Amino acid sequence: MMRTRPLKVALLGCGVVGSEVARIMTTHADDLAARIGAPVELAGVAVRRPAKVREGIDPSLVTTDATALVKRGDIDVVVEVIGGIEPARSLITAAFEHGASVVSANKALLAQDGAALHAAAEEHGRDLYYEAAVAGAIPLIRPLRESLAGDKVNRVLGIVNGTTNFILDKMDSTGAGYQEALDEATALGYAEADPTADVEGFDAAAKAAILAGIAFHTRVRLDDVHREGMTEVTAADFRSAKEMGCTIKLLAICERSADGTAVTARVHPAMIPLSHPLASVRGAYNAVFVESDAAGQLMFYGPGAGGSPTASAVLGDLVAVCRNRLNGATGPGESAYADLTVSPMGEVVTRYHISLDVADKPGVLAQVATVFAEHGVSIDTVRQQSRNPGSGDTVAIEQGGGGPREGGEASLVVVTHRAFDASLSGTVEALRKLDTVRGVASIMRVEGE
Incomplete structure (x- = not known):
């Protein structure tokens, strides 16, 4: 049986995403109530510019005092779509302290302070959901x-x-x-x-x-x-x-x-x-x-973005949180039991595509190959394009093959086997010091193989 007392929702922010959340809550009210097991009611909307006309939103619900809204005590769920670190962090924490669960789309805050926010939610027995923070409408x-x-x-x-x-x-x-x-x-x-x-x-x-x-x-x-x-x-x-x-x-x-x-x-x-x-x-x-x-x-x-797609993810979380609320339960919280080491970039192993501007003369390829070898980076292929005046020739050079023609400049493209990022960085630093290397034009990692 459906509960008659509505679950009250406070909306923090009414921009592109927030206005869509409010619209869907209104136009799909009956469907949402059926899926949740109780009606949901928009109980307040916190904004910075209260004079702005917001179609479909009762002006009496609009307030500039977001803190007072989340502290009301009768709010069941706070939907935070204002973004940024503050005041979002303080408002979410206050919502937990005053009995509300939270649905957020705030990727920056969750990436910076997710552990603290999860701890606050757990302390007060409330939910923190944030599907919309990562990939818009995509369930991930x-x-x-x-x-x-x-x-x-x-x-x-x-x-x-x-x-x-x-x-x-x-x-x-x-x-x-x-x-x-x-x-x-x-x-x-x-x-x-x-x-x-x-x-x-x-x-x-x-x-x-x-x-x-x-x-x-x-x-x-x-x-x-x-x-x-x-x-x-x-x-x-x-x-x-x-x-x-x-x-x-x-x-x-x-x-x-x-x-x-x-x-x-x-x-x-x-x-x-x-x-x-x-x-x-x-x-x-x-x-x-x-x-x-x-x-x-x-x-x-x-x-992955936009008002309607992101609002879809927010409403999906809202339904889940409201169901939990009715059942006196909470959903999954933070899971950090593995506590694995977070390694620095230097320990990443992948392939690389490096484009060099070099002097077009004999011995350059041998010098470049020696630098790669000294840093433990194995070369897969080498391709060279001469930039001699009047010449548009492209010369393909296999590893251990011949060298470029004397005079002018050339573009040398090296593709490596898998190597540590730190080793590649050392290689590039050494290459920059070679007199025959005029510049490192591009470094690109090669993924997905």
């Missing part, structure tokens, strides 16, 4: 912490930022440069006026920290995630990728070490083979590839 957190709870996840590899995927996809499909692709993304509303959080990888790094923590039952904070942006990716990088049968994506990669004692989390551009499922993810879509012992390979795909 619940499958990782519930559906795969009996399995061992070894790797999570994903495109978790729609803006960067749109830009890189545009560069790949049209040959556009980075700035041209960014301008189009901005014009279409995919990129913010200040795209730094997206293109420099901060957004994806926060999501990687959350995913790694859940997948490996280990606390992983934002500071543990190695981060590189994509602003230095060029059209030349895409041409090189195509010659290798690859494309380039900004990836969030979370891995368990081979011996199972440590994990790593990183975000950076990488070449991936066109045969990999992530290579076909186009436009502003997200996709996450999960590898586990028993289930094998799984891929989760869909829209």
Whole structure:
């Protein structure tokens, strides 16, 4: 039988996502009540600009005093979609202290202070759900912490930022440069006026920290995630990728070490083979590839941002939290029992694509190969393109083969076998010191093989 007293919901933030949450709560009220077992009632909406007209929201519910709203005592669930660290952290903590469970989409806060927030929720016997914090509408957190709870996840590899995927996809499909692709993304509303959080990888790094923590039952904070942006990716990088049968994506990669004692989390551009499922993810879509012992390979795909997709994930959490509330129970909390070591980037092992500008004269290849060997990095292939005046010749050079022609400059592309990131960094540092190396034009990791 349905409970007649409604569960009261406080909404913190009424922007693109918050307004969609409120709209769906209103238009789907009967369905939500049937699924939960009780009606849900929007009891208050905290905003910064109360004078703004918000269609479908009773103006009497609007307040600028978010603290008073979460402390009312009759609120069952607080939905936080304001983002940022403060005041969101204080408001969530106050909600727990005054008896409310919390649904959040705040990736930055959860990546930085997730352990403390989980501890506060547990202390007060309340839920903290945040499906919308990682990949918009894509169900990912619940499958990782519930559906795969009996399995061992070894790797999570994903495109978790729609803006960067749109830009890189545009560069790949049209040959556009980075700035041209960014301008189009901005014009279409995919990129913010200040795209730094997206293109420099901060957004994806926060999501990687959350995913790694859940997948490996280990606390992983934002500071543990190695981060590189994509602003230095060029059209030349895409041409090189195509010659290798690859494309380039900004990836969030979370891995368990081979011996199972440590994990790593990183975000950076990488070449991936066109045969990999992530290579076909186009436009502003997200996709996450999960590898586990028993289930094998799984891929989760869909829209990773936007008002309606993100609101869908928020409402899914709201239904789960409300059901728990009715049953006097709580859902899964933090699972950090494994307490694995979080290893630095230097211990990551992968392949590399390095493009060098070198002097076009005999002996250069031998010098370059010696530097790689001295740092324990094995070369797979070498490709050279001469840039002598009047010459457009391309000369393919196998490992141990001949050298470039004397005079002018050349572009030397080296693809390595798997090596430690620290070894590759040492190699690049030594290469920069060679008189015959004019510059290191590009360094790109090769993933997904």
